[in-house]
Amino acid sequence: MHVVPLPALADNYIWLLHDGEGNAIVVDPGEAAPVESALRSRKLTLRAVLLTHHHHDHIGGAGRLRDDHRVPVYAPDDDRIEVATHRVKDGETLRLEQPSARFDVIAVPGHTLSHIVYVGEGVLLCGDTLFSLGCGRLFEGSPAQMLSSLRRIASLPGDTLVCCGHEYTAANGRFAQTVEPDNAALKQRVDEVARLRANHRPSVPATLSSELACNPFLRVDSEGVMDWCRQHGAANDPVARFTALRSAKDVFSA
Numbered sequence: 001m002h003v004v005p006l007p008a009l010a011d012n013y014i015w016l017l018h019d020g021e022g023n024a025i026v027v028d029p030g031e032a033a034p035v036e037s038a039l040r041s042r043k044l045t046l047r048a049v050l051l052t053h054h055h056h057d058h059i060g061g062a063g064r065l066r067d068d069h070r071v072p073v074y075a076p077d078d079d080r081i082e083v084a085t086h087r088v089k090d091g092e093t094l095r096l097e098q099p100s101a102r103f104d105v106i107a108v109p110g111h112t113l114s115h116i117v118y119v120g121e122g123v124l125l126c127g128d129t130l131f132s133l134g135c136g137r138l139f140e141g142s143p144a145q146m147l148s149s150l151r152r153i154a155s156l157p158g159d160t161l162v163c164c165g166h167e168y169t170a171a172n173g174r175f176a177q178t179v180e181p182d183n184a185a186l187k188q189r190v191d192e193v194a195r196l197r198a199n200h201r202p203s204v205p206a207t208l209s210s211e212l213a214c215n216p217f218l219r220v221d222s223e224g225v226m227d228w229c230r231q232h233g234a235a236n237d238p239v240a241r242f243t244a245l246r247s248a249k250d251v252f253s254a
Contacts (some may be wrong), residue, residue: 001101001121005202006034011167012057015125016044019099023047027118027125028165032061032068032153047098049073052127053115054080058165076107078114086101088098088116108153110146111136117153122151123161124208130205131164132190134172135217137250143243147220154218158209169203175252176216179245180224185213216245 002020008030010047012121015037018024024044026035028202039046046069049062053076063083065072075084088094090107103120128136129146130153138146173190180186189210193203212218212221219225220241223238229235234244 003123003162003163003183003205004038005039005204007202008034008061009057009166013163013165013167015123015163017099017101017123018042018044020212023099025050027163028052028058028127029065030057030059032064034177035061035069044220045098046070046071049143050083050103050125050132051075051081051084051128051167052117052125052129053112054078055112055128058127060084062154062158075116076116078112081122090116094118094120097115100176108149110141110149111140113140115141115149116157119156119160122159123163124156125163126153126215127154130162130211130215130217131166131172132162132169132193132204133176133186133215134249135215139247141152143246144239146246147239147242150218151246154208154212154249156208158212159205160208161205162208163205164210167203168205168219171196174216175249179199179216179228179251180219180222183214183224185210189214190217201211217242220245 002018004016008014012030014029025048029035038204048184074086075081080095088105092105094103097165101121103118108115111128130158161178216225220238229241232244
């Protein structure tokens with residue numbers, strides 16, 4: 001399966017997955033135009049749309065794509081996603097015939113209460129739950145819910161490609177380095193991202209193993225993150241440590 005990030009809106013990525021026979025699916029199309037352009041240029045036929053959560057910058061183009069291409073739209077069970085034709089939930093497996101693909105559905109409340117991710121074909125299609133070197137803001141869920149969701153993701157194979165919904169990696173890296181300034185893997189990743197962005201290339205996908213080595217929100221039990229949390233009065237409990245990290249990131253600017 002070929003995996004292509006399509007830039008959209010201000011800093012979103014729509015994920016295009018296609019086989020070698022011209023069949024494609026798209027994930028979280030915040031607008032339709034980048035998808036239509038990619039389908040034409042690559043001579044692909046759209047077969048399905050997958051949605052992770054209800055925010056408009058992830059579903060804004062889904063209705064047009066559904067109607068113009070007559071394709072199913074898979075989404076979590078959330079009435080705010082009116083464009084859906086099929087609802088999927090935690091523990092289910094989505095099987096597609098064209099392209100031939102299988103995705104496990106995992107519920108990941110935190111960013112929103114109904115957020116889901118799709119895992120299969122070597123990729124994690126994670127919307128706004130996990131970012132490279134960061135995680136999503138808590139608009140609806142609690143810190144405990146988000147930490148639990150991230151831990152479910154962290155248990156996936158290390159070579160899984162993290163396909164997230166935004167190009168936030170450089171900014172996330174600047175915050176992460178304030179938490180773990182001596183993390184050599186993080187420094188290497190930050191340098192890599194700087195080179196990629198200087199050449200106008202996307203910083204994602206990244207492997208989950210890289211995120212486990214670098215992303216502070218996946219490392220709340222690591223010594224480096226615990227040291228930072230001790231300095232911020234939140235060392236005793238994993239949820240408290242995660243809460244302190246997320247609160248600090250929410251007001252961080254550099």
